[in-house]
Amino acid sequence: MVRDRLSRCWIGLRHRVHEHRALSLTAAAAGSLALGLLGWVLVDHVGLSHAGVRPSLMELLEQMGEEQDRPRDENSSSLSPLPPKSRSWRSPLARQCSDIDNGLRSRLNKLDARSSSWRAFVKIDPTNFGERHDKDAFGRRIDATPRVVVLHETVYSLTSALNTFMTPHPRDEDQVSYHTLVGQDGRVLDIVDPLKRAYGAGFSAFLGEWAITNKKLKGSVNNFALHLSLETPPSGANANGSHVGYTTQQYDALALVLSGWIRSFNLPPAAITTHRHVDLGGERGDPRSFDWSELQARLAALGDLCVT
Known part of the structure; x- marks a missing residue:
């Protein structure tokens, strides 16, 4: 029971x-x-x-x-990725105060005097450029002063590049632009004010410095860089390592644009570098077939290489 x-x-x-x-x-x-x-x-x-x-x-x-x-420190460096290890840049441009080509100097000065005939400003879609930031994406103060010039090439024609820049790109990861384009015929198209930010380089750094202005994207030099792109010759519309190179007219116009930037922003010639050097993804090789000796001769003729 x-x-x-x-x-x-x-x-x-x-x-x-x-x-x-x-x-x-x-x-x-x-x-x-x-x-x-x-x-x-x-x-x-x-x-x-x-x-x-x-x-x-x-x-x-x-x-x-x-x-x-405890209040969170929004400026803590632990919140943002550390910048990459500095990669040294040895500029191909050397100091030069003598052995100036006076004929070249005369030609460049005359060309500069009539710049309105070969240089113009072209408006592009506002999604493809922006303001330079004085704070990064984590609220820390950063220097937005232009202090490096990155040289590029278009790969395809000047018209193709312009069409891309005039097309709206609402997503940050799709936006692209340069400050200035230099055509094969020496025509110069300024498309982004140098005081504003162009989107010329993605994952990039110069001398170990980058700026992260969007937490969803990797760091880049865009916030403190000036971007100039040379129109690629038809032989370079591919992924080959080289092509026939750039024209005399392009080097003349390039030198005059760079000379203006050097003086406006007090840039040392060593601050002129390439997309290939600043790229951290190992995917960029531009500008291919660039002849630094051509730029050396022109900047020397303009008096921009006689510096300490």
């Missing part, structure tokens, strides 16, 4: 536990947690917690409260 009564009680209890399974599990978990906390407190109370080696439960709870109440 007793056994039957016990069996019925056990069956009833199992039935009620099954009906209130979630509540039972919660109660069991709460009981286990309570026992654990009680055990910790008792151990700590009798001195078995090795005070000085392991914090007590109350100390841990107090630490957690302090961490939650």
Whole structure:
């Protein structure tokens, strides 16, 4: 009789536990947690917690409260990726105060005097350029002063590049532009004001410096760079490592544009670099077949290389 009564009680209890399974599990978990906390407190109370080696439960709870109440430092460098290791840049441009080609100097000065005939400003879609930021995406102050010139090439025609820049690109990752384009015939198209930010380089850095202005994108030099692109000759409309090179007219116009930037922004000639050098993804090789000696001769003729 007793056994039957016990069996019925056990069956009833199992039935009620099954009906209130979630509540039972919660109660069991709460009981286990309570026992654990009680055990910790008792151990700590009798001195078995090795005070000085392991914090007590109350100390841990107090630490957690302090961490939650402590204001977060939005300017903490731990919130942003560290910049890449600096890659040295040895400029191909050398200091030059003598052996100036006077004929070249005369030609460039005459060309500069009639710049309105070969240089013009072209308006592009506003999604493809922006303001230079004085703070990065993490709220830290950054220097937006233009201090590096990145040389590029268009790969395809000048018209193709312009069509791209005139096309709206609402998504940040699709936006692209240069400050200036130089055509094969020496025509110069300024498309972004040098005081504004062009989107000429993606994942990039110069001398270990970049700026992250969008947390969703990697760092780049765009916030402090000036971008100039040379129109690629038809032979370069491919992924080959080289092509026939750029024209005399292009080098003349390039030198005059760079000379203006050097003087306007007090740039050292060594600040003129290439997309290939600043690119961190290892995917860019432009401007291919660039002849630094052609630029050397022209900047020397303009007096921009006689610097310390």
